[in-house]
Amino acid sequence: MALNYHEVMSTDFGLLGTAAGKWQSMAGELKKIESRYGETVQKITTTDGWAGRSAVSAEKGFAATRYEYAAAQVQAKAIAGLLRDAQEKFTDLKNKLVSARDDAIAAGMTVSEQGHVAFDWAKLTPGERSAYHHDPDGRKAIGEAVGKWQKHIDDRVKAVTELDHNVKAVLETAVTDSNKDALGKGADMSLAGFNAGATGDLDQALKDEKAARDRAAKEAEAAKDGPKSEGGLKITGPHAGTTVTGQKYGKEGSAKAYADLFKMTAEGKYQNGDFALSGIDDITVGARASANYGFTHEGLAGKAETSAGVRTLLEGRADYSHWGGAYGRTEGFAGGEAALSGSVGWEGVNAGAKAFAGAKESVAGGGELAGIGAGATAEGWAGAGAEAKVTLGKGDDGKWxxxxxxxxxxxxxxxxxxxxxxxxxxxxxxxxxxxxWVGDTAGDIKDGFVGMFD
Structure with a gap:
């Protein structure tokens, strides 16, 4: 909603500085609480008197709570900084509006409390008013002057409205959890907690907000250009190779060897706005063996597998932005394979074993809605073998x-x-x-009621 001249002229922007001081004080109080929590509650998990799985679980939970106390301080300080910068910018724009009003009055205009500009006939003598009344060019010049000063004042009010909307947007961003230390990257265990990545620099926040709007506008413009398709066919082989790396720098050690006689991959993608279709067809003839091992900051892991034969894959997907999608997949294998794997860490556990010789064909399908997906697979085997696998944790694709x-x-x-x-x-x-959507809808309903009573 746009501001008007009266609202800008009658608003005390000094209150933003008062609010900024209270947010800064809040950050100090939160620091005291964080320190007290660390010295009392969290300290329990660092003593020798508590051990076992419950102690490990409590240590992570307590660390997450203290992280939120620290993040709350960052957020409070950021809001204080944004409000101080906003006060400075609003005050500057209000002063420019006051100056524009004074200049208009000095040029022979009147400016009402609502910001309406008119020619000040009261300053003219009766003779001057009579002369203007009988002079069409003079009356035209007055009309043009009034329009020029009205636009000048309206532009100053518009600048305040634009700043008001932008400050609202950056404040909403400042109180939205950036999750910069979540999902295994730090102690953050809440996806909707305090924002440890909040910035208190209004100029930088405005730049980031503008960049986000520009990206959204560019994506929307690209969607208007119509559907796009891409893809290609790639054939390689025969080729072979080996790699061996030791465990270092927090990474697992690995050993791999492969020999592909033939590999063909065909991929395609169709994009139309937020809607996308994609598919892949892959055939591989060859043999490979690999092993991974290590104890890193992510946990303990080990895996060994070997296979030889022919593999086929055919998969199709349909997705709509980040809201959801569906997929279907069929895979085939003829040959022999064996594998053994297991891992345990902060991001979950998994274990599996298989051994098979013969031919198998599988079909799989599933869907996803708002980031939550479910799928199932079924295989028919002709041969001899067994397989068992359980997974609970974060995968290489970033999903849980x-x-x-x-x-x-x-x-x-x-x-x-x-x-x-x-x-x-x-x-x-x-x-x-x-x-x-809920906020916008609630706002529309509120505006409707307000308009009805007005």
Whole structure:
């Protein structure tokens, strides 16, 4: 909603400085609480008197709570800084509006309390008024002058309105959790807590806000240009190679060897605004073996697998922005394979084992809504083998996975599996969009009631 001349002239922007002082004081009080929490509650987990799984769990939970206290301080200080900068900018723009009004009056105009400009006929003598009355060019010049001064004042009011909208946007961003230390990157365990990444520099915040709007506008403009498609076919082979790396710098050690006789991959993608279709067709003939091991900051992990034969993959996906999508996939394998894996860490646990010789064909399908997905797979086996796998944690794709798979065959058999996934980035964006929609709807309803009573 746009501000008017009277609102700008009658607003005491010094109150923003008063509010900034209170937010700064709040940050100091939160610091006291954080220190007291660390010296009393959190300290319990650092003593020798408590050990075991409950102690480990409590240590993470207490660290997460203290992180929120620290993040709350960052957020409070950022809001204080934004309010101080906003006070300075609003005051400067109000002074420019006052100056524009004074200049208009000095030029022979009147400016009402509502900001309406008119020619000040009272300053003219009766003879001058009579002369203007009988002079069409003079009356035209007066009309043009009034229009020029009205626009000058309206532009000053418009500048305050634009700043008001931008400050509102950056304040909303400042109190939205950036999750810069979440999802395994730090002690943050809340996706909707305080914002440890908040900035108190209004100029920088305005630049970031403008950049975000420009990106959104560019994406919207690109969507107007119509659908786009891309893809291609790639054929390689034969080729072979080996790599061996030791454990270092917090990374797992690994050993890999492969020999591909033939590999063909065809990919395609169709994009039309937020709607996208994609597909892949892959055929590989060859053999490979690999092993990973290590104890890193993420936990303990080990994996070894080997396979030889022919693999095929055909997959299609349909997605709509970050709101959701669906997929279907079929895979085939003829040859032999064996694998053993296991890991335990902060981001989950998984374990699995399989051994198989023969041929298998699988189909899988699933969907996703607002970052939460579910899928299932079924395989038919002709051969001999067994497989079991359980997953609980974060995968290489950045999603959190919960699922399992089990199968057995002695001549004829098969396997079944299911999995649930959570894409925290998509979930956060969808939740933000939903919150914006609710807020906008509530605002429209409120404005409707206010308009009705007006």
């Amino acid at each position: 996975h919960v699922g399992g798979k089990v199968g057995v065959a002695l001549g004829i058999g098969g396997s079944v599996g299911a999995e649930f996934t959570v894409d925290t980035d998509k979930f956060k964006k969808s939740a933000g969009d939903a919150a914006d």
